[in-house]
Amino acid sequence: MRLKSSLVVTAAALATLVTPLLASPAAAASGTEETVSANAYYGRMVIGWRINPYRLDPIQIIAQDRATDGYVVGIRLVTNGEVGHRVWSMRTVPSGQTSASWSTHLEAGWIDNAYFEVCKIKASNGVIASCDASRVMYNPFDDSSV
Template sequence: MRFKSSLVASAAALAAVVTPLLASPAAAASGTEQTVSTNWYYGRMVIGWRINPYRLDPIQITAEDRATDGYVIGIRLITNGEAGHKVWKMRTVPTGQTSASWSTYLEAGWIDNAYFEVCKIGASSGAIASCEASGVMNNPFDDSSM
């Protein structure tokens, strides 16, 4: 009887250790963050990197228009990875606001690195007048073991 209760206790202890490992969510790395700041605009992105499936989640985006100069401020993500060099959709601070924030995610296969651009856009023409790039945020996971 003593052997049976030891066996049951050992099995329960093993299940307590193995079950969370099998049921754990996808691997995630804490967010990488970059900012771009000038007298005219400010931009910030914080990216959470995930694997299984590969995705950037969450992506926290902030853009701020610091000048009343007739330009709209936009911000866009740029990634490099197995899908190649991708320039994603420009998000703009809405007319009448000085700042805007977005929360999103991205599934695009393995991504080696990401950065963003903050751009001044002509309010009437919609043409990009200038952009400034952030520093590069590298994927914190080592893909050699994937």
């Protein structure tokens, strides 16, 4: 009887150690980071790639308007993957400010790669005058093993 209760206690102790290892959170890769810089603007994104579920989390965004030229600076994410080529909503530096930052996440199925565009937008009518794209950030996970 003493052996049986020792085995039960040992099994319970092992279960408390092993269960957290088996039920670990979703796999995550360290963030990929890119910047776009010009005389009139600056943009930066850091993207954390996750699987199970597929998501970009966190996405940290910074945009700066460096010129008083009648243009607003905007920044938007572009992804390619399972749901095709997607251009996400533009975020703009609010009027009267020189910089803005956001932290967000995105769930859109498997994403092969992402990049962002920093754009000059005419303040008077909201028309995009020009955009510069970052380098492409590739998903660090190999989808053939998922």
